[in-house]
Amino acid sequence: METATVVFAGIGTLAIFSFLIKENPFYRFFEHLFIGVAAGLLPILTIRNLLYPNVIGPLIGADIQVFPDGEIANPYNYWNLLFIIPLIFGLFYYAVFIPKVSWLSRLVIGISLGYSAGLSIKGFFAEMIPQVLGSFKPLVVPGSIGDSVNNSIFVITLLLVMYYFFCTFKGESTAHNGARYTGRLLLMVCFGAFFGSTVMARMALLVERIQFLVGEWWTAIF
Amino acid sequence: MIEHATPGIIACLLIVSLVIYRCLRAGTSYVRRLPAVDAVYEAVGRSAELGRPVSFSTGLSSVGPVLYAAMGILHAIAQACARYRTKLFIPQNDPPAMAIVESVTRDAYRSVGLSSQFDPRNIVFLSEEQFAFASGYMGLIHRERVGAAFLFGAFAGESLILAEAGQQVGAMQVAASVSPEQVAFFIATCDYTLIGEELFAASAYLSDDPIQRGSVRAQDLIKVGVFFLIVIGVVCASLQAVFPSFTFSPSFLFTGGW
Amino acid sequence: MNKEIIIRLFTFFAGLYFVVEFILPKEINEEIGLVNIHESVSYGFLAIGAMAFGLGIINLIRIHGSKIIFLQKGAFYSLVLLLGFFSMTFFAIGDWKLNMESSKRAASIGLLQKFAEKVETTDKLELLKLEMKKIPELRDRADSLATLEDANKSSIIFQEASQKVVNEETSSWIKDGYNFLNKGVFVPLGAAMFSLLGFYIAAAAYRAFRVKSLEASLMMIAAVLVVCGQTSFTLMIWEGFSPIRNWLLQVPNSAAFRGIAIGAGVAGLVLAFRMWFSIESGSFGRKK
Structure with a gap:
């Protein structure tokens, strides 16, 4: 069975690579198979790893155990009954298929929006503020010209990039346009650096797949 | 990471709320020209002339501000596609986001009086898995030979795959992502790219909606506050480095206890 | 009550919990019990989103079903998709079971x-031994x-038995099927897609x-400078590429990244407020 798994994996890998020539039935077959298998696996994993252990299990008392002498090891916590509420709200997503109560799907969408809004507001202050505080770098570091220069470049780059993104302030002066253009140039340096830093990682992934084809797969076939 | 609010953070939250409230009421008339957003209608028009469909992808966006911002642009694009009688494919990755996308698209078609044109089968759920989604997207773009591809939302490693798929069929592509790593790939592959928060401003730029424009104005005013906070912080840190007895720093607002 | 108002209220209260939980000091959160329920509340909200998988x-x-039924173009591939879906669902549920x-x-x-750790009487000790004999790993x-003391200090016996059960490899056609679809389709195709990035x-x-x-x-x-700084070949030509690469990534790159992140964070914050208070003029930009 393991051999069959490796052989099939290699054929699938070649099918994906065949897309580089052009879209073809071989690729299409494995594309649809991939989507189907993913669609079958992920919901079960969601129920298995998230919903059942944390919501459904506690709700139905699946974790209740009884000692051999009849004593209950962990009695049912009746607050767990409240877990029925998110499950009912979750079912409201499917109200979209019933015209009479389709507004319930907008209700649960509203809850999702509200919940993510609350988390975003919390996230801004929890994650962004430390980044702002971390930008308070001294422009002059006594005894270290290198650090002084680096901090100065850091702060100037940060401020110019922030300046570039102001969208609602009109400005025709040379200073304004110059600052914006410099900010844009610094952004290009940033993007070039990001591009360069991911090149090797992407190549490593390709090397790994080729090693699989040349090593494991080839050996499994012959 | 800050785990709980300090009095300084509460003060900032109140100031931010006030600024947002004032701006949402007042709106603003000026939003800087965004060439990438101008290109949206050009791309849809081009697709209509070529008789090719349009695709709009929100990538891996789940329900949140990024998806919300992308919906403003989707609304405008869906209206344009309805008027031009051009098919609009919306491949999807996240089921709750799909529910929102369907609602927005249906409303866009209804708003131009062309509800009959809306086909829910064009909102195609591909997969929640990142690369299954990418493979489905690639296949869809090639088989349908889209004329314009819009990539607005949250993307990860598959961003280059999605952009290359559109590039290969000669589609005009406009992309926007808040993630700088993926913006780098979009710049290399797409015709127009919106960087970072320009995604949030794009929808305001497309519509005359005072609330959306007011929202962008509020963003700018808050950023001015952050800008000057950084300037003050840097000045204080520099003075502290030169004169160690100088200990004032605006960071006490955010790190002090109760 | 108007449906729109109900939806807005639910949206507001859904966000209110997280904002209040963040604003209140940790001591007050502990006093009012928010710390104890936070995990359950978070799972509840996650569950709402997770329920949408259907x-x-x-x-x-x-x-794909309609393509198959009406024999439209691509019906064969739709059949492949649905077969893949149903078979993976079957095997995933079997593997879970x-x-x-x-x-x-x-x-x-x-x-x-x-139970062994708290056994106090010989009756309970006999009961424990009886139960142990029902389990193959503990029978011997x-x-x-x-004695009672032996029982109270016997945790190592049970830990070893538990480890044996967890490490046991059950061979079954269900596990074979699941492994085939998982390791033969799902994982390698995902890796192959990822590796396309190299090209x-x-x-x-x-x-x-x-x-x-x-x-x-x-x-x-x-x-080019960053790539040269991380490739062994170019570093052999000149070692100076490495410090240049590090400087580029640590100074201008991280400053620009932070500028983008702060801008996007502020924009997200403003939009989050609009979402929280449901401030829209109609649906996403419809002109008044």
Whole structure:
């Protein structure tokens, strides 16, 4: 069975690579198979790893155990009954298929929006503020010209990039346009650096797949 | 990471709320020209002339501000596609986001009086898995030979795959992502790219909606506050480095206890 | 009550919990018990979103099912998709059931361990030994618990048995099927898709890095310097590429990244307020 798994994996890998020539039935077959298998696996994993252990299990008392002498090891916590509420709200997503109560799907969408809004507001202050505080770098570091220069470049780059993104302030002066253009140039340096830093990682992934084809797969076939 | 609010953070939250409230009421008339957003209608028009469909992808966006911002642009694009009688494919990755996308698209078609044109089968759920989604997207773009591809939302490693798929069929592509790593790939592959928060401003730029424009104005005013906070912080840190007895720093607002 | 008002109220209260939980000091959170319920509340909200998984499945079945039924173009591939879906669902549920059985056995061993630690009478000791004899991994060790003290200090016996159960490899056609679809389809196809980036990044670099403008030139120079700084071949030519790469990534790159992140964070914050208070003029930009 393991051999069959490796052989099939290699054929699938070649099918994906065949897309580089052009879209073809071989690729299409494995594309649809991939989507189907993913669609079958992920919901079960969601129920298995998230919903059942944390919501459904506690709700139905699946974790209740009884000692051999009849004593209950962990009695049912009746607050767990409240877990029925998110499950009912979750079912409201499917109200979209019933015209009479389709507004319930907008209700649960509203809850999702509200919940993510609350988390975003919390996230801004929890994650962004430390980044702002971390930008308070001294422009002059006594005894270290290198650090002084680096901090100065850091702060100037940060401020110019922030300046570039102001969208609602009109400005025709040379200073304004110059600052914006410099900010844009610094952004290009940033993007070039990001591009360069991911090149090797992407190549490593390709090397790994080729090693699989040349090593494991080839050996499994012959 | 800050785990709980300090009095300084509460003060900032109140100031931010006030600024947002004032701006949402007042709106603003000026939003800087965004060439990438101008290109949206050009791309849809081009697709209509070529008789090719349009695709709009929100990538891996789940329900949140990024998806919300992308919906403003989707609304405008869906209206344009309805008027031009051009098919609009919306491949999807996240089921709750799909529910929102369907609602927005249906409303866009209804708003131009062309509800009959809306086909829910064009909102195609591909997969929640990142690369299954990418493979489905690639296949869809090639088989349908889209004329314009819009990539607005949250993307990860598959961003280059999605952009290359559109590039290969000669589609005009406009992309926007808040993630700088993926913006780098979009710049290399797409015709127009919106960087970072320009995604949030794009929808305001497309519509005359005072609330959306007011929202962008509020963003700018808050950023001015952050800008000057950084300037003050840097000045204080520099003075502290030169004169160690100088200990004032605006960071006490955010790190002090109760 | 107007449906719109109900929806807005639910939206507001859903967000209110997280904002209040963040604003209140940790001490007050502990006093009012928010710390104890936070995990459950978070899981509750996650569960709401997770319950939507069926929407994707319904969409897939509708689109591909109708292609098969009406023998439209692409019906064969739709059949492949749905066969893949149903077979993976079957095997994933089967694999879960097998794992649950072994987890239950491990849990019952854990329960006996807790019981053994608090055994106080010889009757309960005999009961414990009887239960141990029902479990294959503990059958041989049951008689080694001669006294109450032996029982109270016997946790190592149960831990070893539990470990044996967890590490046991059950061979079954269900596990074979699951492993075939998981390790033969899902994992390798995902890795193959990811590896396409190796080809595409080269194509993108060829297209983008041409000296046609100052911006493109800067992007190219930065990219080339970073690549040179992390490739052993170029480092052999000149070691100075490495500190240049590090400087580029630590100073201008991280500053620009922070500028983008702060801007996007502020924009997200403003939009989050609009979402929280449901401030829209109609639906997403419809002109009044």
